[in-house]
Amino acid sequence: MATAIKICGISSPDALDAAIAARADFAGFVFFPPSPRHIDARAAAALAGRAGAAIGRVGLFVDADDGTIAEAVRAGRLDAVQLHGNETPQRVAQVKERFRLPVWKALPVANAEDVASADRYREIADLILFDAKTPKDAALPGGMGLRFDWSLVAPYRGEIGWGLAGGLSPANVAEAISRTGAPLVDTSSGVESAAGVKDSDKISAFCKAVRAA
Numbered sequence: 001m002a003t004a005i006k007i008c009g010i011s012s013p014d015a016l017d018a019a020i021a022a023r024a025d026f027a028g029f030v031f032f033p034p035s036p037r038h039i040d041a042r043a044a045a046a047l048a049g050r051a052g053a054a055i056g057r058v059g060l061f062v063d064a065d066d067g068t069i070a071e072a073v074r075a076g077r078l079d080a081v082q083l084h085g086n087e088t089p090q091r092v093a094q095v096k097e098r099f100r101l102p103v104w105k106a107l108p109v110a111n112a113e114d115v116a117s118a119d120r121y122r123e124i125a126d127l128i129l130f131d132a133k134t135p136k137d138a139a140l141p142g143g144m145g146l147r148f149d150w151s152l153v154a155p156y157r158g159e160i161g162w163g164l165a166g167g168l169s170p171a172n173v174a175e176a177i178s179r180t181g182a183p184l185v186d187t188s189s190g191v192e193s194a195a196g197v198k199d200s201d202k203i204s205a206f207c208k209a210v211r212a213a
């Protein structure tokens with residue numbers, strides 16, 4: 001089966017057009033003010049209108065309240081919600097129930113126990129996104145171009161769909177797929193020319209590398 005592709009942190013029409021042209025499956029919209037990729041509801045609405053049905057839209061949140069998620073879901077016409085903070089299984093279940101959308105739970109990975117913790121979200125989350133654990137004092141809990149030891153997820157046989165994130169780039173994504181068998185790959189900083197500035201050529205190269213893998 002083809003590996004699904006998510007390009008996260010889309011904040012401009014050019015980046016959105018590049019992701020669509022490269023036939024990415026999902027565009028990620030970041031609703032987390034400390035991120036250089038953060039967009040507000042107005043920008044999300046404009047991007048959603050431009051995207052139409054050409055690409056799926058995933059909203060990224062970090063320990064957000066219902067009001068923040070509700071506004072983004074409406075404005076960005078989101079197809080899925082990605083929870084990238086410390087959301088418990090109970091909070092994931094609440095978000096799923098309230099918004100009736102697929103929920104992707106990001107889990108920070110530094111060791112085998114972190115991967116095993118995906119089991120806590122069984123029958124709750126729709127997809128587990130394994131991402132690198134950022135340092136305690138990091139400005140963001142993701143989107144920092146950090147990768148983790150991919151051999152940790154290679155044995156993952158969970159019942160939930162899953163994806164791989166963290167430091168993926170056009171140069172390493174083929175190896176990441178061949179070493180992990182990830183059904184979905186997600187990148188943000190690996191397809192940028194500067195923090196928060198997407199590079200259309202890198203988006204295109206990333207999607208080509210995934211399809212060639």
Ligand SMILES: O=C(O)c1ccccc1N[C@@H]1O[C@H](COP(=O)(O)O)[C@@H](O)[C@H]1O
Pocket residue numbers: 008009028030032035036037060062084129131140141142143144145146165166167168186187188189190
């Ligand atoms: O992209 C961000 O700014 C961001 C902010 C807060 C949490 C997660 C964020 N991004 C997600 O992090 C992973 C890995 O990103 P990268 O490829 O290493 O830059 C990815 O899922 C992004 O969606």
